[in-house]
Amino acid sequence: MVFKKRQSHGFNNLHFPSVPKAPRSARRAFHKRIVEDSQICAFELLASLAGKLLQESESSSASSNASDANDRPAISDGVVKREQVETKPVKTECLDLGSCEESIFLPDLNEIPLPAESDAILERYSTVSNSDSSEKGNSDVKPIQGEKAPKLEGVPPVTVEPCDEKPENGVGSQPLADGMETQGLILDNACSSKDPMKSCLRNPALIHGNGVKLGIRDDDENIFRFNKLSSRRKAFRPSSRIGDRRIRKLLSSKYWKAAPKLKDYELTRPLFADLGMKPLHHKRKLSCNPDKTQGDILYKRRKFSDRSVVIASDRGFSGESVCNSPEKGTSGDNGSAVLCYGENGISSPVIGNQAQLRSKDSHVKLNIKSFKIPELFIDVPETLTVGSLKRTVVEAVTSLLGGGLRVGLVLHGKKVRDDNRTLLQTGITSAESLETLGFTLEPNSVQAPVPLCSEEPHAILPCETSHLISRSPETTIVESLKLIDSPRLAPSPPTNQVDYNSETTDQEPLSSNADIVADNKSPSDSKALVAVEPASAEALAVVPLNQKSRRSENVQRRTRRPFSVSEVEALVQAVEELGTGRWRDVKLRSFDNADHRTYVDLKDKWKTLVHTAQIAPQQRRGEPVPQKLLDRVLAAHSYWSQHQAKQHTKNAAAVATATATATPTVLQITDGQAIEA
DNA sequence: TTTAGGG
DNA sequence: CCCTAAA
The missing domain is CATH 1.10.246.220 (Serum Albumin; Chain A, Domain 1)
Structure with a gap:
């Protein structure tokens, strides 16, 4: 004016005066670049080796025969050992790159029974991990299970849980008596062999990961970590939410990964609810170029957001449209479950179907057909173009998802709040209970909503103009982290790995709860979106990585707003x-x-x-x-x-x-x- | 933590 | 938006 x-x-x-820029000395730390450069060679070399591994594993897909095992170990050994020497974090390699390339979920504490074929792999890892030991085979694998304290005083040699023990520690049959908290849960949609998750789960190597350490984490440790995190957060400036940015940053946009095939009007995503599961992050590609990987991820997310979404007038998507997902046919035995949204006045109609089965191996299998996104309010001028409206909606949805949603669990009409209890303990195993099990998507309301327009909490609000204002509250969903962090670790094959730092006590665990979101590459019906609840992810986050690499490779960009x-x-x-x-x-x-x-x-x-x-x-x-x-x-x-x-x-x-x-x-x-x- | 700029 | 040197 x-x-x-x-x-x-x-x-x-x-000519607008070109503001004299304050003299800026070369601010970038050159040494950093130098260091990076110096690692490129090794990096690429390792990457290529990994590529070999990939090919081999693919060619000998079904079984890892002796020759394979002999061939690869050498490489893996080198990689792993080196990591152990140079950087504390230990990781497990994912050997099967095939279906797991895009999505890998690693149940954190407990593993699912491993197929026999996995032995070779596991063994190898065990061997590698326990480099001090010359022996090979299960005997040299240090069973973690049952150990309560050791985990904290862990020593460099990584202990890999032998597959044989998995069953014991398995979700369905794990002993709860010794105080160990069983948090791992595998939601295995066994309905479809095409299911990417399943395929991942079938791969022992993936599952095994090095959730090992995590496997022995008990309540105490969880508490410990939790406290630590809490104190860290307290350090942030209370008045401003800026301080939470770091955390939010981690949370902001990676929880949701949509598969390319998302259908319009439908957001279908099998979801790993907050049942203590932790999808494990993995290197998606062998590429030694992290940027590329990242770009890929971003691209996909964008693609996801490009999908049209119906503006829910009130009830949102009809249950029908949601249920029309392609997989419908495969789940004739679906026990219908209620999926509702919002606890704060946001619409929460039943919107999905969810097949819940009790598998023979004591696993609880859930098939959440879809989740409906919370209600959106969009107010635009009549003169707005259709295209603009579409974009507006996309932004709204993106913003909402980016703002964070959290998953709630409802059993028998009651919210299940204790994230630390096992499904078994919670009673989510019987067929009857499963029928009353429901998941909810709840906007996070940790932070005070942005009171820009209406009072409607947690929603995209209408404003005077055609713009949207997202009030997406803080999220509690944690973003996935790339666990392979430093350049020298990067070359490892697409792996899920959970790292932990048992020896470096002064190392701070990742500030964010690492959880993973995996993309599904699966062609048709895979639309898995995974979200993990922080509490459960908590135990997973323990990569002793330095700040630099952590920030540069683990942190996902915030969603664009x-x-x-x-x-x-x-x-x-x-x-x-x-x-x-x-x-x-x-x-x-x-x-x-x-x-x-x-x-x-x-x-x-x-x-x-x-x-x-x-x-x-x-x-x-x-x-x-x-x-x-x-x-x-x-x-x-x-x-x-x-x-x-x-x-x-x-x-x-x-x-x-x-x-x-x-x-x-x-x-x-x-x-x-x-x-x- | 903020500021200021380059990426 | 991210990253980060500097203040």
């Missing part, structure tokens, strides 16, 4: 008053309740706004920002470029003055002092 006026006085013709026009307006307003160097203030002033907008985000947005304003309208992308606002952006940018925002209120006043009088003369004043004078 005022700025505009000023601008009309000739500023449009001016384009600024709405109103947000831009608020930002412009704030900057006009506060200047461009006080982003924290801007945040506090205008985005204090927008958890997902950090001051860095605001700063970045401003940067792009300035850029946008400077380019031709045709070159602009995304939701168009009113020229009016862009003009203000330029004006403010110009102004503050000359008037360092060093004095707060004074400058604010100065701005007001300047804008009011809006004359080139005023703008030539070089600083607040001058203005004052």
